[in-house]
Amino acid sequence: MTAGSPSIASGSLTGWVKRSLFKNWWSGLITIVLLPIVLLAGYRAFLFFFVNGQWDAVTRNLTLFMQGTFPRAQQWRLTAQILAFALAFGMAAGTSRASARDRAQEAGLPFHEETARATLARMWSLVGFIALLLYFATIDETGNPFNPFLLVGSAVVIAIIGFQAKRMPRRIRNLGWLLTAVLLLLGFQVVSGFGADDWIPMGLILGIAAYAVTPTPFAGALPRVVTRLVAAVVVAFTVRFVYSAVDQPGIGWDEWSGLHLTLMVSAISIILAFPVGLLLALGRRSSLPALRIMSTAYIELIRGVPLITLLFMGQFVLQQLLPQGTDLSRVTRAIAAITLFTAAYVAEIVRGGLQALPKGQTEAAQALGLSPAKTTRLIVLPQALRAVIPAMVGQFISLFKDSSLLTIIGITEFLGVREIAHAQADFRGVSIAETLVFVAIGYWAFSFAMSRESQRLERRLRVSR
């Protein structure tokens, strides 16, 4: 009894069963033992999901799970944020599609434009989760202050409009990335507010952009840098002026909660942890002993402490380390703790990538006369980072899931809002399993999408090798 006979048509069900389940005697045995268990578990799951489960703890609290105790009167801010993010994501996808196409064309490789259907299939976990939310919303609409179908529909339309950035001519390709960054920030600040003091992130983004695009007539390196710096500073101060003129405070993130808070905390921590980790990794390999020892000490210290400890320290110890009078919000302190924690792991991942790079690469760059800084920036990092994409995304998925620990320090993120739901008279002590499963599905949908996206990124960047 060996492999299934070749006469079996590959498409037929019996063929598949024979090939996959009864390939030889031991695989058949495993099938016979496991099949009843799988079927039973499937049956029980089916009963739970469709027959016995009391899902109204979820359906009637859908808004609570999504945005928690966010002030309902300020609902428009969240709607505006979703639409701004939809435009930004569409634009980012369009811009990256266009540059991938250009690269492939130049290298003479075939480029297959991904169909909309393939995009949906790739993001199926997220699409499925949104479909589930919409389905739940139809069951009980009492809690929903806005029409979820209208919201999702307009977000999709806006994302498709943003996707047309793929038509931008190559000359202004980087404009697509700049607009994406600005839109993401605007989308964030439409909730957090445009207070006079909130100009710094926007000033940074536009200042860097100004530095990059300012044309200079000078040949020398110093005058060029100086002109560009002047342009950057002028732009940054203009931004500052605009913000102080607008000065519209919004809803600070201590008032955010639910899935909204989970996604925001994760995104911000990822954005901050990446550069910090990168610098730590370079620091650990630096030839300057002080820098090397400090980086190593930091990494090893942080990696020896559980995240939950750091989160508590963020709430109770951080305040004492900072200068008197600085009063950080609770969520800020939590983000600081997660960022410092993740940065140490990112540093070790990046270091792995740096070590895997063949020595010949730096030697070739040195032999060409590139300075150490340029060798790192242009030769070492681009290759090292590509090599560690899977590990890095894995770390970010961990971060996303670990953000649920914020519940323990009393911040009501996605997992934490369950407690609010179960404090309601109708759901006290009931439907515990249902709300837990719902939250788990939510975490899984995003984690799985991230993992798929990392696989795709890996594939796409490998094409160039």
Place this chain on the structure above:
Amino acid sequence: MTSEQRAQAFTDATKAKGDALIEVSDVDKFFGDFQALKNINLRVGLQEVVVVIGPSGSGKSTLIRCINRLEKHDRGSIVVDGIELTDDIKNIQEVRRETGMVFQQFNLFPHLTVIDNITLAPRQVRRLPKMEAEEEAMKLLERVGIPEQARKYPGQLSGGQQQRVAIARSLAMRPKVMLFDEVTSALDPEMIKEVLDVMVELAKGGMTMIVVTHEMGFARAVAHRVMFMADGKIVEVGTPEHFFTNPQEERTKLFLSQIL
């Protein structure tokens, strides 16, 4: 005039004019306890082609890697075009700008297209504008015979093509001297010739070259001087004629008998 005298004459000539492009004096190099180079003295004149041969582990590669400071010598002095290699990073950068190096494993940058590989250093170090750098790069690619590969990635090219790109990449910095470190050793036999042809063209064009190789045909055809190294020492120096017809040292004879 015997071939030995001719080789001596070449050395004397560069010495007399005082314009030796590369001057290596009394150089020692250690890797831990192992002495890789023992009291090396070498002068290379302008437009001279020196071929270095010898068994593996004899210090050939170490020697040329010291000349552009990929390895640091422990004793003695190395002067390239009047600049002495010291710990001063400025001097090192200047020397590297004037010496091109081609490696056994090509060491092309796999994340950059061929043309970006070639224009990287001219744009970053010589500060050429993009257009100008690409024009120059295309000329170099034509010179090494593969202009049609400009927009491809190194991974899409054959070994021979990659090595020719590597040569073009070094030439783009307009070096005064080219160092070749066993550049054909990692190639399939049928690709060796296309790379050697490029090197022969370079030599004819008057490029100063130090070539570490096992290609005796190349040495015979192109070298002004052949240098035999063993155990970190220069055992014998002479014209190719002298070398392949009338070697003096026992160690040289043994080596040549093994490889010819």
